[in-house]
Amino acid sequence: MREHVPVPFATRILALPVALVLLMTSACGEEEEGEVGLGALAAEIIEIGDVGLESPRAVIHDPVADMYLVSNVSGGPLEENDSGFISRFSPDGELDQLAWIQTVGPESRLNAPKGMALADASLFVADIQCIRMYDRESGSMSDQRCLGDVTSLVGVDVGPEGSLFVTDSGLDFANGDPITTGTDAVYRLAVEDFSRGATLASGEELGSPMGIAVGARGIFTVTHNSGEVIRLTPGGERTDVLQQPDQRFEGVVFLADGGFAYSSSSHSAVYLVDGAGQLHTLLEDVDAPGDLGYDETRNRLLVPLYNENRLLLVDLDSELDMTMD
Numbered sequence: 001m002r003e004h005v006p007v008p009f010a011t012r013i014l015a016l017p018v019a020l021v022l023l024m025t026s027a028c029g030e031e032e033e034g035e036v037g038l039g040a041l042a043a044e045i046i047e048i049g050d051v052g053l054e055s056p057r058a059v060i061h062d063p064v065a066d067m068y069l070v071s072n073v074s075g076g077p078l079e080e081n082d083s084g085f086i087s088r089f090s091p092d093g094e095l096d097q098l099a100w101i102q103t104v105g106p107e108s109r110l111n112a113p114k115g116m117a118l119a120d121a122s123l124f125v126a127d128i129q130c131i132r133m134y135d136r137e138s139g140s141m142s143d144q145r146c147l148g149d150v151t152s153l154v155g156v157d158v159g160p161e162g163s164l165f166v167t168d169s170g171l172d173f174a175n176g177d178p179i180t181t182g183t184d185a186v187y188r189l190a191v192e193d194f195s196r197g198a199t200l201a202s203g204e205e206l207g208s209p210m211g212i213a214v215g216a217r218g219i220f221t222v223t224h225n226s227g228e229v230i231r232l233t234p235g236g237e238r239t240d241v242l243q244q245p246d247q248r249f250e251g252v253v254f255l256a257d258g259g260f261a262y263s264s265s266s267h268s269a270v271y272l273v274d275g276a277g278q279l280h281t282l283l284e285d286v287d288a289p290g291d292l293g294y295d296e297t298r299n300r301l302l303v304p305l306y307n308e309n310r311l312l313l314v315d316l317d318s319e320l321d322m323t324m325d
Contacts, residue, residue, distance in 0.1 A: 041272055041280050042301075046093045046313040053087065056304035056311060057114045058211075058251065058291035062123075062136065067096060068293070068302060070311060071113035071125065077173050078128055078152055084110040086125065086139075091298065093313060101125075101139045108141040115156035115211065115291050117164065119191050124164060126153040131166060131189070151183045155212035155221060155251075155291065164189040165200070167209040167221055178224070184208055186221060186232060200236045211251035211291045213260065222249035222262050229262060242273070251291030253301070255316075261301055263289035270303060270314075283314065 054074035061068055067088045074083040086101040101123075103109045115126040122142065123134040130146040131153065147153070147168075155167040170184035184206040189197035200219070207226025212219065219232040220241065227247040231239040248266040255261060257275035261282065264271065270283040270292070283289070286305055293302030295313075303312040 041274070041282055041317050042314050043317045044315045046315075048089060048093050048095075048311040048313070049309065051095045052098045053304075053309040053311065054083075054085075055306050056087075056290065056309065057306060058116055059293040059302040059304045059311060060116045060118065061091075061293055061295040061297075061302065062118055063295075063297060064136070066091060066297075068295070068311075068313075069100075069116060069123070070304060071116055073112045073114065073306075075112060077112055077114075080111045080128065082109055082111060084113045084127065086110070086113060086116070089311070091295065091300075091313070101134055101141075104141075114154045115167075117156040117158045119158040119162065119164070122191070124156050124158070124191075126156045126166060128152060131156070131164070145189075147187070149183060150185070151181045154210050157212050157214040158191065159188075159214040159219070160216070162191055164191050165212055165214050165219060167212050169208045169210055169224060170204070170206075171208050171224065178208075180204060180208065180225065186212065186219070188234075200234075201232055201238065206230070210249060211253075211262075213252045213254045215254045217254065217258065217260075220252050220254070220260060222252045224248045224250070227264075229260075242279075250289060253292040253294045255294060255301075256296050256299060261292055261294075263292055263303065265289065265306075270301070272301075283312070286312065 054072045056070050057073050058071045070087040072085050075081045082103040085099040087098050088096040088100045113125045113127050117124045121136050123136050125132045129150050133143040134141050150168040152169045154169045157165050166187045168183050168185045170181050171178040172181050182204050185202035186200040188200050207223030209221040210224050212221045221230050227244040229242040231241050247264045250263045250265050252262040259274040261272045265288045272280045272282040287308050288306040290304040290306045299316045301314040
């Protein structure tokens with residue numbers, strides 16, 4: 001039986017206007033108005049759009065190259081069509097390369113890429129039933145592993161000890177609407193040898209785990225079907241961190257102050273739990289926010305909008321001391 005504990009945060013939703021008109025900076029540097037609800041914790045938004053993104057699902061910051069990597073599903077979420085690709089952007093919103101990584105042959109395929117993670121010289125990408133491994137600098141494929149008895153690999157992160165953590169949402173979209181297959185799971189794999197790994201947690205009680213974040217606070221995953229933020233220990237023990245059962249969550253990321261942010265596709269919103277445990281609505285009226293990224297250097301949240309083929313770079317308010325001692 002899983003452990004159930006009360007939410008350990010003082011929950012407080014800020015009262016924000018539903019459609020606050022704000023001044024945003026576009027990728028080309030021009031100012032334009034946007035209908036996005038901007039919470040009090042955000043200072044500015046850079047919007048990237050009309051550059052060729054195709055159903056962007058996840059975004060991460062590569063601090064070594066100082067580039068943002070965006071996975072583009074480019075088709076159905078489980079469609080093996082070789083049309084997925086990964087884009088690169090500079091932090092000022094300029095497109096560096098639209099299809100930096102794409103299918104180049106039968107031995108180097110990319111279908112519907114979702115979550116991504118970086119470790120040493122490698123980039124790991126979740127692609128339906130496979131984990132693709134690429135050279136972090138060149139973007140060339142170096143290895144891959146396809147897992148058996150999985151439905152849809154979505155979230156990927158690398159733990160402090162070097163393990164690769166992957167979620168299977170257990171969602172099949174064969175008929176357009178998501179159908180639960182019961183393969184919901186969180187896996188831990190050895191980065192240096194994909195043949196070694198273990199199932200950290202599994203079963204429909206996981207509620208279709210999507211994005212995953214691994215760090216000093218533990219292993220966090222958010223669920224699509226049950227509207228939960230879940231913490232797992234390295235031994236697979238579960239704690240329910242936060243519950244909003246009427247929502248469908250997509251991504252989660254840790255922040256520098258010890259808090260975290262998570263996205264809700266059902267409510268078109270991005271929420272932030274700060275280091276003091278206060279819950280805030282950061283963004284509203286953002287259609288289908290996906291798996292979030294975080295640029296710690298700039299204290300910036302990275303938000304892909306799946307349905308609108310856009311990317312939002314949200315600078316968090318510098319007055320909130322978002323740095324760790």
